[in-house]
Amino acid sequence: NLMMFPYPSAEGLHVGNLFAFTGSDVHGRFRRLQGNQVFEPMGYDAFGIHSENYALKVGLHPAELIPRNIANFRRQFERMGGMFDWRHSLSTTDPGYYKWTQWIFLQLFKAGKAYKKKAPVNWCPNDKTVLANEQVENGRCERCGAVVEQRALEQWFFRITDYAGRLLDNLSGLDWSETTLTAQRNWIGRSEGAELEFALPAGGSIRVFTTRPDTIFGATFMVLAPEHPLVRQITTGECRHSVDEYVRQVGARDLISRKIGDRDKTGVFTGAYARNPATGESIPVWIADYVLMEYGTGAIMAVPAHDERDFAFARKFDLAVTRVIVTEGQDAAAPLTEPMTETAGGRLVNSGLFNGHDADTARDKIIRWLEQRGTGKGVIQYRLHDWCISRQRYWGPPIPIIYCDTCGPVPVPEQDLPVVLPNIDDFKPDDSGVSPLARHEEWYYVPCPTCGARGRRETDVSDTFLDSAWYYLRYTSTEFDDRPFDPARTRKWTPVTTYIGGNEHAVLHLLYSRFLAMVLHELGHIDFDEPFTRFRAHGLIVKDGSKMSKSRGNVVIPDEYMDQWGADTFRLYLMFLGPFQEGGDFRDAGISGPRRFLERIWLMVGEAVDAEVPKPLLARWHRTKQKMHDDIADLRYNTAISAMMELVNAMREASCIDRRIVADLVVMLSPFAPHFAEECWERLGHTSSVFDTLWPTWDPALMVDDTVEVAIQVNGKTRATVTVSRDAVEAVVLAAAREQEAVKRFADGKEVRKVIYVANRLLNIVVG
């Protein structure tokens, strides 16, 4: 029973965290009462920029802060009564843990799944540091306000794109929240299309990716990303100056604002032309920042008539617009005032030998035609990029590579792991663009493992998402320091049966974990390739309409509530608030309700006797056992709790405090209020733990009442109810219904056109 481990912040667990962890713990305890062996571990995701920035702010070392924060978290976790196995806890910052994070890097490196390439990062010219995307606000450094630039650095990547197809296809076999599956699908972003070649007059060609090969006859110009490698080569003399200037401007902007900034189209002409493979015409080649180097081939064929962005660009720079699809009744010659992006049901025009073809099926025909002519092929393109795991920071696991002038990048031998993160005081990033670790010569220079010459360590540390991508495997095997995860343990406990966490990790964390499981499986280290069989996203607890965060000042600390009401009341209250998978706004208004409920149970435990249980109560008792079981299994905790309250109300009404019902109540309450239930269980005379019992069984035969109330409607409006024996036939109910005063008033003397009878529920008399 896994829950996403927290980043141990200085503030401690807030109410939102506690809500999520309690919900997960309820499920774990419930599964134990079902007779399962449950492993419920908890640990700390303690590396990363968060901790580092906070440490810089308060002027302390993260290595000093983190253990302090962890101690506080541990205190809160014990207080909330989670059934955590503390013998198998972990922190990603522990060398005994990140040794294996580094080991995993080496396995990927050796398998050719890790490689280095130049990639842009956000760079603050004032603070002289690399910034994470979250640290850029409106194109400015969140700390000093300076305009952020891009810099290109050599960085490490994992080849997750090799697995794009499998990551997508496997999703259909997972028992996950639908919203999470959708988010993953969108992130992977599969597009079917074609890669086409536009020949350059001087030889060579420009390759583009398009999902609309059916519109190729309308491609009237091309656009390259400013970073495209062909740009320098094809730009003509008279355009060089403006192209260089444009490339410089784009490079000066940060990565975020380029993407989400204003949509005004900018760009310049390169002076070059390329040949449209369908029409044979020469079309101008431009560069513009709306074309991104990281998607497709970094170049597009522009079809302004049928694409919004291309249309805007053509308008602005007065480029030709050729319509190639018309729908019924449209005039192919009429000039377009806006792009025609919806082309379903249309037919091709201005498209040579394809004129008149159905637009919906033209795509495949044109791909085949271009394939035959050697100028294109059908391809599948993914939006997913390779995973950049490099961080030019201090607080993370050093990437275990040594650079040697003769041998190149050499992996650190496995027996030399971990590459320990040195405890340095000046961990603040500097203007070099590399991690502060590079300033420490005694650490930086090491002999090359292959030739013994002086080598240099890789100074980038790895992404925290790498730490968290495999932690579930480590939990089971924390006591082994000679292997990352023990094969027998792994076989027994993984893949994870139930995983609960926040939807903010629906994409990255879950995707990276899945990718890593696929690789580890392929390399023979584990025998499954999907790490989490069942995943459920919990809802978010918000306060005053927004997510709890320290900067908003709306963080609610649970300790004071537990002081005042007790941990169990607070747990019960959080689970009763609303649907676990939806979350909600935190108000403490109703907390006295769950408290009163527990007090009533406490009194009942004292008053319990062997009683005769009247039939209606007996039925409710058995129904409650089943309903609570079904609800908790589905994480519908709020309705499970109301069912329990209803049973208590029914007992009070019947003045029947039967010992067996009280005992069942205590067991069913125990996942929500473990301390309280344990105490009640002992008061009921038991000497072993309530968690060593089993969920009470129910008897379907006893669950049904002898009589039922049936609603009587006339023309769909309820006019009366009648009490009849269970499963009464229609004639009996109809006869009883016709006796009713209100029914007579509305139905007597009118022709009965129809009678609808739903057994045990409703009888509808339709009169004319």
Next chain:
RNA sequence: GCGACCGUGGCGGAAUUGGCAUACGCGCCAGACUUAGGAUCUGGUCCCGCAAGGGGUGUCGGUUCAAGUCCGACCGGUCGCACCA
């Protein structure tokens, strides 16, 4: 802009999936027990109406014997993605 989800009493929220709308809890009102009540217990609590009855789940329309639930259009909100060719 695209995608996903959601609009139900004064409030948090229920509704065996198309079958008595508002379960359960909070709050509020009245009463009981009390020197006392911010404890406990009992009863009441969607709106209009003395009643009979009528209206009612964001708005408008549709399907159906029957719609909170299904369909169409709109309004409002939350979250995710964001020039993805």
